[in-house]
Amino acid sequence: MTEIDPITLAVLAGRMEQIADEMDATLFRSAFNPIIAEAHDASHGLYHAQTGDTLVQGKSGLPIFVGVMAFAVKAVIEKAAADGDLADGDIYIFNDAHIGGTHLSDMRLVRPYFRDGRLFCYLASVGHWHDVGGAVPGNYNPAATDAFQEAFVLPPVRIARGGIMQQDIVDILMRNTRLPQSAQGDLNGQLNALDLGVRRLDALLDEYGAETVAAALTALGTRAETLMRAELEALPDGRWEAEDYLDNDGISDAALPIRVALEIRGDRMTLDFTGTAPVTAGPVNIALPTAVATAYVAIKHMFPGLPANAGVMRPIDVVVPEGSLLSAAFPAPVGGYTETILRMIDVIFSAAAQAAPDRVVANAYGTINALSLSGKRANGQPWVMFSFFGGGHGGSPETDGLNHGNAPISTATIPPLEILEAAYPVMFRKWALRPDSAGAGAHRGGLGAVYEIELLEENARAFLFGERGRFAPQGVAGGGAAAMNRFVYEQDDGWHAPPLVSKMVGIALKKGQSVRLETPGGGGYGAPHDRPAQAVARDVAKGYLSADAATATYGDAWREAGQ
Numbered sequence: 001m002t003e004i005d006p007i008t009l010a011v012l013a014g015r016m017e018q019i020a021d022e023m024d025a026t027l028f029r030s031a032f033n034p035i036i037a038e039a040h041d042a043s044h045g046l047y048h049a050q051t052g053d054t055l056v057q058g059k060s061g062l063p064i065f066v067g068v069m070a071f072a073v074k075a076v077i078e079k080a081a082a083d084g085d086l087a088d089g090d091i092y093i094f095n096d097a098h099i100g101g102t103h104l105s106d107m108r109l110v111r112p113y114f115r116d117g118r119l120f121c122y123l124a125s126v127g128h129w130h131d132v133g134g135a136v137p138g139n140y141n142p143a144a145t146d147a148f149q150e151a152f153v154l155p156p157v158r159i160a161r162g163g164i165m166q167q168d169i170v171d172i173l174m175r176n177t178r179l180p181q182s183a184q185g186d187l188n189g190q191l192n193a194l195d196l197g198v199r200r201l202d203a204l205l206d207e208y209g210a211e212t213v214a215a216a217l218t219a220l221g222t223r224a225e226t227l228m229r230a231e232l233e234a235l236p237d238g239r240w241e242a243e244d245y246l247d248n249d250g251i252s253d254a255a256l257p258i259r260v261a262l263e264i265r266g267d268r269m270t271l272d273f274t275g276t277a278p279v280t281a282g283p284v285n286i287a288l289p290t291a292v293a294t295a296y297v298a299i300k301h302m303f304p305g306l307p308a309n310a311g312v313m314r315p316i317d318v319v320v321p322e323g324s325l326l327s328a329a330f331p332a333p334v335g336g337y338t339e340t341i342l343r344m345i346d347v348i349f350s351a352a353a354q355a356a357p358d359r360v361v362a363n364a365y366g367t368i369n370a371l372s373l374s375g376k377r378a379n380g381q382p383w384v385m386f387s388f389f390g391g392g393h394g395g396s397p398e399t400d401g402l403n404h405g406n407a408p409i410s411t412a413t414i415p416p417l418e419i420l421e422a423a424y425p426v427m428f429r430k431w432a433l434r435p436d437s438a439g440a441g442a443h444r445g446g447l448g449a450v451y452e453i454e455l456l457e458e459n460a461r462a463f464l465f466g467e468r469g470r471f472a473p474q475g476v477a478g479g480g481a482a483a484m485n486r487f488v489y490e491q492d493d494g495w496h497a498p499p500l501v502s503k504m505v506g507i508a509l510k511k512g513q514s515v516r517l518e519t520p521g522g523g524g525y526g527a528p529h530d531r532p533a534q535a536v537a538r539d540v541a542k543g544y545l546s547a548d549a550a551t552a553t554y555g556d557a558w559r560e561a562g563q
Contacts, residue, residue, distance in 0.1 A: 004215045009223075012208065012216040013056075013307075019200040020044050020058035023125065023193040028060070030192060032185025033130035034423060035386065038415045042127035044193055046201075046217075047073040049112075049119045053310035055217045063300060064341065064409045065126055066308055067293025068101025069108070073122050075099045076110040079156045088114040089163030091194065093173075094156040095132060097147070098330040101289035103337045104132055104151035105139045107186070109159070111194045113201055115210045121217075123197040125190040129183055131384050133176040138372030138386030140465040142250035142503035144283045144333040151335070152176035160191075178374075178382055224311030229267035231303050232315060235356050239263040242350035243275070244343050244363075245471045249282030250336070250503040255470065256280060256325065258343045262351040271295050271348065272319040279325050283333035283465075286340050291326040292318050294341040297409055298348040302359045338368045338388075339467040341409055346474070349394075353476035358397050362439060362523030363473035364408050365391025365448055367466045367485055367502070369517055373426065373453070373509070375460035383457075385424040389517055390414045392438055392446030395479055395525030400535075401446030402522070403433055403544075425457040434483070434518055436546050439472075440553045441479030441524020442531050447544055448483060448519035455509045462489060462507040468520045469501030479524030480553070486518040528553055533561035 004012075023044035031037040043061025045054055052073035057066045075094070080086040092110045097103050109125045133152035135141050144150045159169045173187070174180040205213055239261055246256040259275035279285055286294075295318045299306075306312050320327045326344070328334060342364070349360040368388035376382050393402040406414055417428045430452040439445035464487055472481040485502055488495045490513040498504035507515070536558035539545040550558050 004212065004219055008212070009216050009219055012213060013220055015204055016046060016056040017059065019197055019204070020046065020056050021060060022200065023197045024058040024060040026193040026196050027125065027127060027189045030185070030189035031127065032182045034415045034419050035128045035130060036186060036189070038419050039388070039413055042125070043069065044125050044197065045069060047122040047124055049121050050077070052077050052122065053221070055121065055220070055309055057308045062409065063297045064102065064293050067296040068289050069124050069126055070310060071289035072100035072108045072126070073110055073124055076122070076156050086112055086119070087162045088112070089160060090158055091160035091191070092156045093159040093169070094154045095151070096153055096155050097334050097337070098287045098328070099289070101287060101293055103139070103335050104134070104147065104153060105129055107132070107190070109190045109194060111198070113198060115205055120210060120214070123194050125193050127186055127190055129177070129186050130386060131178045131182070136372065136463050136505060137178055137374035137384040138463070140335055140370040140372060140386070140463060141283065141505065142336065142463070142465045143505045144335055145251065145281050146333055147331040150283060150333055178384060220307060221309050221311035224307040224309050225314045227306050228303065228312050229315050231306070232264060232269055233267045235264050237264050237266070238355060240351045240354040242347045244347050244350070244474065246284055246339065246343055247467055247470045247502050248500050249280035249284045250465070250500065251280070251282035253500055256284065258340070258347050260347045260351050262348065262355065264355065268315045268317070270317045270319060273324065273326055274319065274321050276321065276324045276326055278323055279328045279332055283335040284340050285325045285328035285332045285334050286337045287334055288320055288327040290337055290341060291320045291344065294344045295348070298345045301345070301408060302352060336465050338370065338407070338409065339465070342366045342407060342467070345408060350474060350476060357477045360476060361396040362394030362401065362441070362445055362475045362479050362525045364393045364405070364522050365482065365520040366468045366473050367391070367520070368407050369485070369519060370465040371515070371517065372463045373424070373455065373460050375457050377425065377457060383424055385420060385426060387415050387420060389449065389451055389519055391448040391519035392482060392521030394473070394522040395439065395441045395443035395445050395475070397525060398443070400443050401438065403447040404449045405446060425455070427454045427456055428452065429454050429514060433544065434521065435543055436549045437483035437521035438544065439475045439480045439482035439521060439524035440528040441475055442526030442528070444524050444531065444539070445473070445475070445482050445522030448521045450516070450518050452514050452516040454514040455511055458511050460509045462509055462515050463505050464498070464503060466502035473520050473523045475523035475525060477525055478527035480528060482521035482523050485520050487516070489515045533557040537561045
């Protein structure tokens with residue numbers, strides 16, 4: 001194998017990351033739907049030619065895709081091996097979440113990259129399409145009992161053969177969406193991102209040679225593994241456990257436990273999810289690739305300085321019992337995967353806080369509150385507004401939690417209200433921080449938010465897929481819990497709450513009626529009595545905390561400090 005010096009390795013690492021970053025930017029700027037264009041719910045990367053392992057991922061894409069896209073590429077490798085005719089210019093497309101992870105809204109494109117007639121690596125693009133059929137516009141169906149009720153299911157197929165687009169595949173895709181113009185725009189954006197990746201790789205290999213670049217990719221994985229082992233060796237040996245709950249599965253109103261045992265022995269870690277609830281009827285299940293990728297996201301939060309490639313996970317064993325809701329098999333519904341992986345991260349952090357509290361933050365708000373409103377405009381044109389919403393992040397060893405942030409599974413942004421109001425017949429009556437929603441602590445959690453959305457068309461239906469309506473985000477290291485999620489909707493006789501608290505389908509709305517989300521805050525870090533009185537007084541002055549809540553939680557010292 002070619003020896004590579006540290007300076008060349010650093011240069012090549014930066015160049016390859018730039019390729020993935022530029023692919024991200026290409027899609028973000030060309031996608032038609034706001035979930036990709038504004039919220040950046042997408043990702044690009046380079047993947048190993050034989051194993052599919054992540055080699056490089058763009059910094060702007062969602063971290064959860066680092067792990068799951070490796071499974072997606074492996075699925076294509078297996079498909080290509082079975083077909084036996086992989087060629088330069090082939091592009092595979094699919095959304096099957098049980099083999100590629102996440103959920104059916106995420107459309108994956110995988111393209112082999114050839115150099116001098118030999119397969120060098122794979123390029124991949126994944127993006128959240130606005131609508132992929134199914135029973136509910138926007139595809140977050142909290143009442144789904146199988147994958148077919150969530151979306152159109154596409155296995156790995158070639159959308160391009162030897163550089164020639166297969167129009168019949170495109171036609172099938174466009175016929176299975178309520179918003180074909182949006183889907184066509186997103187597809188073209190992903191294809192263009194892959195084209196750009198090929199051009200940039202061509203230029204890189206022209207300059208450095210395939211052998212040197214391949215050696216750099218191998219060295220980067222080895223370096224990530226070495227760094228991860230060193231980090232683990234610096235932590236105490238032991239076993240720590242934690243559990244938390246999902247509100248329900250959207251079908252049966254029963255709490256669902258998520259349990260983990262975190263064990264460190266020398267330079268290895270085990271995350272064992274034995275004791276987690278079994279596969280459920282409703283769509284809070286996740287596939288095994290998603291569970292493994294979620295463990296990676298949590299690890300990256302705990303060790304933020306490590307590179308984003310598969311080497312990080314080599315010293316880590318993820319044990320997921322067969323038959324649990326973390327390893328659901330097709331066709332179990334998995335549309336609400338976001339809610340479950342957020343709870344996985346929460347329990348990993350809660351367990352890790354017992355071993356190394358300086359490495360973690362308290363629980364974030366723990367739900368994306370996937371909300372869709374849909375109907376027809378006066379001219380008969382269908383519209384679908386799908387969006388996710390923010391909340392408070394957990395307090396940390398160094399500072400208070402972030403107010404109104406996005407979920408810790410991603411680097412996505414919350415779509416601005418101006419974009420949503422311009423694109424859809426809605427008006428936001430309110431978009432504000434939620435007072436008294438943060439968990440108390442030496443470093444309090446961040447505040448959740450209040451969103452109230454009014455319908456401007458004559459009729460529409462609303463669908464909500466949320467969590468944390470019954471189990472609050474927890475603090476760590478003595479910190480307090482945050483406020484829970486609350487959703488209500490307006491009818492002729494006033495405001496109502498869903499029977500299942502955080503999930504509901506088919507809410508009929510008339511013009512002028514609204515839905516309102518009050519999202520959770522983040523848990524607190526450290527004992528509340530250690531919070532400086534001046535910090536409490538400042539929160540009261542800013543309206544983050546009411547005077548009564550401040551006194552009940554922190555005592556009366558803040559009053560004198562605020563004078």
